[in-house]
Amino acid sequence: MKDIAQIVGEHPFFQGLESDFCNLVCGCARNVRFNPGEYLFHEGGDANHMFLIRYGQVALEVAVPGKPAVSFQTLHDGDLVGVSWILPPYHWAYDARAITLTRAIAMDAHCLRKKCDDDPVLGYEVLKRLLPILTSRLHATQMQILDVYGAPEPPE
Amino acid sequence: MSDDLMVPEPVRVLSRQQELETTWTLELEAGQASRGPCLPGQFNMLYVFGVGEVPISVSGDTVQSETLVHTVRAVGPVSRKLAALKPMEIVGLRGPFGVGWPMTQSEGSDLLIVAGGLGLAPLRSAVYHVLRNREKYGRIILLYGTRSPNDILYSPQLEEWNQRPDFEVHITVDHADSDWQGMIGVVPALVPTLGFDPEDTVAMVCGPEIMMRFTVNALRDAGVEDEAIFLSMERNMKCALGHCGHCQFGATFVCKDGPVLPFDRVRGLLSLKEF
Numbered sequence: 001m002k003d004i005a006q007i008v009g010e011h012p013f014f015q016g017l018e019s020d021f022c023n024l025v026c027g028c029a030r031n032v033r034f035n036p037g038e039y040l041f042h043e044g045g046d047a048n049h050m051f052l053i054r055y056g057q058v059a060l061e062v063a064v065p066g067k068p069a070v071s072f073q074t075l076h077d078g079d080l081v082g083v084s085w086i087l088p089p090y091h092w093a094y095d096a097r098a099i100t101l102t103r104a105i106a107m108d109a110h111c112l113r114k115k116c117d118d119d120p121v122l123g124y125e126v127l128k129r130l131l132p133i134l135t136s137r138l139h140a141t142q143m144q145i146l147d148v149y150g151a152p153e154p155p156e
Numbered sequence: 157m158s159d160d161l162m163v164p165e166p167v168r169v170l171s172r173q174q175e176l177e178t179t180w181t182l183e184l185e186a187g188q189a190s191r192g193p194c195l196p197g198q199f200n201m202l203y204v205f206g207v208g209e210v211p212i213s214v215s216g217d218t219v220q221s222e223t224l225v226h227t228v229r230a231v232g233p234v235s236r237k238l239a240a241l242k243p244m245e246i247v248g249l250r251g252p253f254g255v256g257w258p259m260t261q262s263e264g265s266d267l268l269i270v271a272g273g274l275g276l277a278p279l280r281s282a283v284y285h286v287l288r289n290r291e292k293y294g295r296i297i298l299l300y301g302t303r304s305p306n307d308i309l310y311s312p313q314l315e316e317w318n319q320r321p322d323f324e325v326h327i328t329v330d331h332a333d334s335d336w337q338g339m340i341g342v343v344p345a346l347v348p349t350l351g352f353d354p355e356d357t358v359a360m361v362c363g364p365e366i367m368m369r370f371t372v373n374a375l376r377d378a379g380v381e382d383e384a385i386f387l388s389m390e391r392n393m394k395c396a397l398g399h400c401g402h403c404q405f406g407a408t409f410v411c412k413d414g415p416v417l418p419f420d421r422v423r424g425l426l427s428l429k430e431f
Contacts, residue, residue: 057339059334059340060340061334067333068333068334068335069333069334070331070332070333071331071332071333071334071336071340072330072331072340073340073341074328074338074339074340074341076339076349097334099337100337136345139344139370140341140342140344140345143330143342143344143366143367143370144330144331144342146366147303147330148272148273148363148364148366148367149272149273149274149301149302149303149307149330149363149364149367150303
């Protein structure tokens with residue numbers, strides 16, 4: 001059976017992290033499991049964790065008054081769920097719901113933030129891994145906002 | 157200019173099938189045998205008498221020489237009338253025109269077929285060709301992105317293809333409600349997750365131009381060479397013969413040199429405004 005250090009070290013988010021740093025962040029990690037339909041977190045709640053999916057599928061969604069919730073992204077094996085833990089006021093901006101049985105690493109946000117603050121080199125490493133994820137999600141959001149699949153009026 | 161190529165031939169609508177709320181597939185008589193067979197990725201000019209003419213890609217199996225299949229989204233005055241045509245009604249037909257998908261050139265390679273929205277229609281004829289000649293191609297992956305689960309074109313067929321052990325289908329939508337169990341997100345985001353061999357892959361991409369640009373970026377980031385990326389460009393084709401210039405895209409006439417063009421030929425033009 002793999003220990004938590006192996007599991008964390010093998011996750012794409014932390015892959016290649018120096019072993020000293022890896023041991024450091026492992027102190028903030030634990031394994032969690034979510035059944036289909038179970039929520040990882042809700043909009044407005046305290047962002048106390050960063051979740052790293054080991055396997056499963058998670059939908060990010062927003063509640064729409066009087067209508068079913070709208071999902072705007074699904075995340076899968078190897079993905080990170082939740083970035084609000086790194087920026088004050090540390091509140092989730094949307095809901096995250098497991099679509100299938102999902103196993104993940106839950107990183108305690110207080111613990112991880114403190115270790116990043118105490119060692120800026122570690123903090124920079126974590127930020128370098130977060131930024132590409134944020135950038136790619138921003139690009140994806142741009143495409144979704146443009147609603148590119150809507151039918152344009154052709155010059156007929 | 158040959159008169160024949162400018163004069164629409166009247167052909168009958170044989171059948172009409174609703175695909176989505178505003179999208180219909182028409183099966184037409186193929187018309188004159190002298191017209192020659194359609195190739196995957198080519199288009200015909202369809203003329204609604206007294207209304208106007210529009211370019212529509214072939215979306216059916218191009219081996220079926222007695223009929224032509226076109227999928228039409230009813231969005232403008234001509235396409236609305238076209239989509240409303242009933243069996244036995246007459247439509248004007250010119251074509252086939254243009255350069256299609258590089259089916260022969262791609263033999264021996266893996267294929268990454270990337271479609272967005274109605275862009276699946278011109279690629280369906282390529283899929284038919286590939287499935288008919290399955291042994292000539294390596295791994296085949298179809299990525300399809302659309303607005304919502306209700307906007308998935310050819311849904312039963314995608315399901316059928318996905319059942320095949322030798323064909324991978326990945327569908328993603330921009331947004332969905334909680335009943336949807338599939339993927340949500342944009343098509344380009346799927347590219348890095350596929351684990352394909354970029355050096356041995358030919359990519360065929362068709363969809364809204366913004367989606368194609370983002371997809372090309374993802375393909376290039378994954379290591380696919382520019383000359384192995386093919387795009388089906390959509391422009392305002394009128395004469396379809398490269399004479400009128402309505403579809404001119406830099407030095408390229410989309411109707412004659414395209415609509416399928418290698419990315420290295422349109423690289424400098426894709427991000428220009430007002431092209």
